[in-house]
Amino acid sequence: MNVIGGYALRRELGRGGMGVVHLATTPTGGLAVVKVIHPELARDPAFRRRFDREVAAARRVARFCTAPVLDAGIEDGVAYLVTEYVKGPDLAQAVREQGPPAGANLEALAVGIATALHAIHEAGVIHRDLKPSNVLLSPLGPRVIDFGIAQLVDSQTLPGQEILGTPAFMAPEQVRGEPLTPAADVYAWGGVIAFAGTGRLPFGGGSPPEVLYRIVNEGPNLAGLDEHMRAVVERAMAKDPAKRPSAQRLLDELIGGRSTPAMATQVVERTWAGTGAPPPPSPERPIAPVGPAGSEARPGKARRRWPWVAGTAVLAAALAGGLAAYTALGTPALPYHADFAASWAIGASDGGRTEQEGGAYLLTANPGWRLWKSAPLSGEPAEGIVVSSRARLVRGSGEFGVWCRGDAGTGDRYEFAVTGSGEASIGKRHAGRSTVLHGPVRVSRSADYRVVAQCAQRGGKVTLSMWLNDALVGEAADTRDPYGPGGAGVYAAPDTAKPVQVRFASFDVRPAKG
Known part of the structure; x- marks a missing residue:
């Protein structure tokens, strides 16, 4: 077939x-x-x-x-x-190949999985088989898969299969064959985090009957978890389901205060980065300073590292809402969250007009022009970046999106575009012309689009991936004179004889996984 x-x-x-x-x-x-x-x-x-x-x-x-x-x-x-489709290894593979994360790194994973459980439980679904291999590590953060699917196969369908789920992460009531509630998933969350933080199964190895006996009669081995995380995991793995916190309560304990899934997801995505400081700009493709308003408008035709935050200070700043990190010299470093009032070009030119509006950035591109603007970043890591932005087509018709690996002198860059008519594509801009590397593909039309683009270096090629409203829409690889590290930003281009206006409500950049 x-x-x-x-x-x-x-x-x-x-x-x-x-x-x-x-x-x-x-x-x-x-x-x-x-x-x-x-x-x-x-x-x-x-x-x-x-x-x-x-x-x-x-x-x-x-x-x-x-x-x-x-x-x-x-x-x-x-x-x-x-x-x-989620591109990335599962948690079991990552721990096996790279070892367990710790500290703020483990907290980022814990928040992401708890957020997924909250969404699953809000829909009236119980996962029933949460385990490390059902947690995929995507460029955007952890993704929980196969929720509710264990319910499809039961002991009546497959003779001899009396207990569903993976023994190492089953709740005591699941072992006993009792009716399940969302508390069983919370218990499994504790086991998954214990495994991620220590590299050990919470009830050890051995035959399934031995493991199941320990789950019902003994406590998990949590040695090696830090004090705060251990306390949360212990409550999640209480023998009595009534004593376990809900997924919402897990988020509240991990983040502090009342947290919504949307807030928690943004925290995870904005802090989902490799360790270490970004290298200086490449001497072969320096990042030019932002020029006068409109100077960037160009005429033209319509071993892998854990994807965790760099450290506790970054996570603490993210949880407090301060997601823009700055160096001592005042130049934004990665991860970067746009404050459009800081060094983004404002004003009018032949190509169009840029302005601030209530914390957002408005681009109005004139007919026959591509108006593109740079984020004031100090440099791109050699392994690449992930760029994300929330954008809305306000007026007119045309394409808009984000770009990476740009050269402010030549206008060369990779573009990730969406159109008002509902098409998405990945392109390469060179010498005022565009080459389509993937697409265009039809996408669901929306008033607001969340565009996420990954530009990653893989040996002698650059791999490009695009997500739209959290769904992967395309991937491409550039092997013919691929661009080196450069700038990143936003752009808009009309496809009629009238201007197009696009409102960018956010803009974030973080390192891609190496």
């Missing part, structure tokens, strides 16, 4: 109790993960009823730190489930 439900299966990613997992191309040209269920399951009427019910519930889960369910169906007697 090469195509199912309109999704072209590209390669196998893995196999499990439910079936085979494939990387696939969507009908619009993007990437997704397709789980093709074992045919014998799909032939069971009881399974079909559970499948429809659980998929409908899973699709109600908000996107906060999850890999959402995009589509599902049964074609020619074969059931399939489509989820968002």
Whole structure:
């Protein structure tokens, strides 16, 4: 089977109790993960009823730190489930290859997974099988996958399978076969964080019966966790489900005060960076200072490191809302959060006009011009950056988005574009002309777009990835004279004889994973 439900299966990613997992191309040209269920399951009427019910519930889960369910169906007697493709290793692999994180690094992971559980529970879903291999580490932060899917396979469907879930991370009531509540997921959260922080299974190894006995009768081994995290994990892993905190309470304890999933997600994404200070600008492609207003307008045709925060001080600043870090000289360093009042060009030129509006940045590009503006950054790390911005088309028609690896002298750069008509693309700008590297692909139209772009160095090539409203829409690789580290910023370009105006509400830059 090469195509199912309109999704072209590209390669196998893995196999499990439910079936085979494939990387696939969507009908619009993007990437997704397709789980093709074992045919014998799909032939069971009881399974079909559970499948429809659980998929409908899973699709109600908000996107906060999850890999959402995009589509599902049964074609020619074969059931399939489509989820968002998340690029990155799972937590088990990362701990195995790189060792456990600690301190503020572990807290960032804990916040992300708790945020996902909050979104899952708010939709009336229980994960039932939260474990390190179901936590993927994407360029945007941790993503929890397979929520609610364990419910699809039960002891009646597969004879002899009496207990669902992964023994090492099961709650005592799950071991005893009692009805489950969201508290079982909170217990598993504690086990996952204990594993991530120590590199050990919370109840040790051995046969499944031995592990299950310890879960019911003994406490987890939390030696090695710092005092604060250990206290939170201990409460999460209480034997009595009624004594465990909710996912909301976990967020409150980790962040401090009342926190919403949206706030927690922003904290995780803005502090999800590699360690170490960014290197100085490359002498081969220096970053020119921001010139006069409009001087950047260009005419033209319409071993891997943990992706954690650099340290406790950065995380503390992020949690307090101060997400822009500055060097002693006053030049923004990474991670960078835009204050559009600080050194962003304001004024009018032949290419158009830039202005501030209530903490946002307005670009009005004139017909026949591409108006692009630079963030006042001191340099880009050699491994690359992740740029994100919230943008809205206010007036006119055209494309807009973010760019990276830009040269203020030549105008060369990589652009990540969305149009008002609902198309997205990745392009390379050189000598006043654009080459499309990926797309255009159709995307869901929205009043506001969250554009995220990763420009990463991989040997002799630059890999480019684009997300739109948290969904991966495309990837490309530039192997022909790829650009070196440079500037980053925003741009707008009309496609008619009238100006286009775009409002950028935010702009963030952080290092890409090495």
